[in-house]
Amino acid sequence: MRDRHLKYLFVLPALVLVLVTSFWPLLQSFWLSFREWKLSRARESRPLWEPEFDGWETWPYLLENYQRALEDDLLWNSVQVTTTFMFASVIVSVGLALGLALLLAPGGKFRLTVRTLLILPFAMSPALIGISWRFMFQPDFGLFQAVFGAVVPGLADVDWLGDPTFALIAIIGSDVWHWTPYLTLVFIGGLANVPRDAQEAAMIDGASSWRVFVDVTLPALIPVLAVGIILKSIFSLKMFDQVYMLTNGGPGNATQTLAHYIYFHGFKYYDMGYASAVSYLLVIPMLGLTWLYMKLVFLKR
Template sequence: MSNMENVNSEHAQEKTKTKKKWITPKTFPYILVFPAVLLFVVFTVYPVISSFLLSFQASEGGVMSFVGFQNYIRLFNDGLFYQSLINTFTILIIQVPIMITLAILLAVMLNSALIRFNGFFRVSFFLPSVTALVTASIVFIILLDGNYGIVNYVLSTIGLEKVSWLNDPFWAKVSIMLVVTWRWTGYNMVILLAGLQNVSQDLYESASIDGAGKVRQFFYITLPQLKPVILFTVVLSTIGTLQLFDEPYILTNGGPNNSTLTVIMYLYDQGFRYFDFGYASAIAYVLVIIIAVLSWIQLRLGSDRD
């Protein structure tokens, strides 16, 4: 019996040594990182690869089959896709510059020592960005209702005609821009405010000594010093606008006459209304390429050159 016990103890010691060899100072960091890497692969890498392969497939009799570039050929001949692209770029070109300009002005004002209760105003302007998109959109539906909306009530009170905010193609786009601007201006303001607080006050003092007023200081000190931060907010806002979905989906559902149909809404319709997942994946990857190209152009134009 003693011999058997000795053999068993030796086996147990060998197993313990083998286990300890796996956990060494070199392997321990990889063991800690492995769960995060596994989640990233399962929920990010795999879906990206899977959707890319799906963009070359189509459903035939309920079975997905390889069709080559047919989805992409169909996409580039799809007038409704171009309409959604034009709508998205219209909102992007008009709304993003307005929003970034407002964010810069608010950041400069709230960075000034002349404004009292800075903390209160900063939180107030930032709050819309943490408001649920559905909630915000429903509030604007109530405000902009053509018959009973508060905005039209105010307009009629001061003698102006009511505006068909959500039923007219032009005003429907304006309504989307209003909601997006209201929601994200404060978010960009906080980012710009953080950048402003890193600008050395010595620059402003030197400029004041040289006789430069506040306006000249803004254009010759504030804006150049904020250039990297402004570029960052512009790129983020561009990507966010190209992915616009919630606001037009809830406010107008892409109408009237597809005047507020965005690319992501069109992708959603193809994938989850018509269950054409191959075509929806093709739309997604074309949009990814557009976002990548625009981001690259913006970074190239905004980068410092010798």
């Protein structure tokens, strides 16, 4: 077989699979977003899980889902929760990771051992992290409450998961724990590319280590930092697993992220058309971030 056929034949299975498993559902949910599918009607006719039932109503539904979405205060609440969560988790995890990367970059046996530990949180299932954190934030026997209460007396009586603000902090905390070690490894990789002689030259010129960091190290790190920030933003925007396991959106809707809101409407109320419409609120910023990321990653090639 000639290469010019073979090379396309080789790409074909993967391409078809991606088109079928990712692009088809994307288009399909766009189509769904203009229709209505309600559990209420499903009950009247046949059980929901029975294949014959067609709960769809199209005309004259067109933009109703979108209109409803824009008028729903709870949706705007989840947009706000997602945004707060995203900014907080990105800033804290990237900041901590940068500091930790600088501390661990020099090498040596002790530092290399700690570096190995950094893999662990990221290999852990986010759902397990979520439920573990719920365990540790329990009011009477939770580890975190005991520890934080011992360090800061004011925190001793806080019901972490029962308070809107503290519940959000708990989720941010679990996510920072999950991501910071990973981002640290990414940044350590970036630090290896910082020109050593430029750093040393600045040191010899008598610059303080702070000035060396700001003038030499940081500029060289910016591409890697950007990759880390965008990647973390993308995954923060999709945040679901820990919310589901740790607070399930509560108390009330205080920690309900967009992904959780969509899940709730799609699979608790079985309001599929509406959930699809809302999901496009999530797709749009994601497209922007993905485009940025791809540009960054492929610009240098």
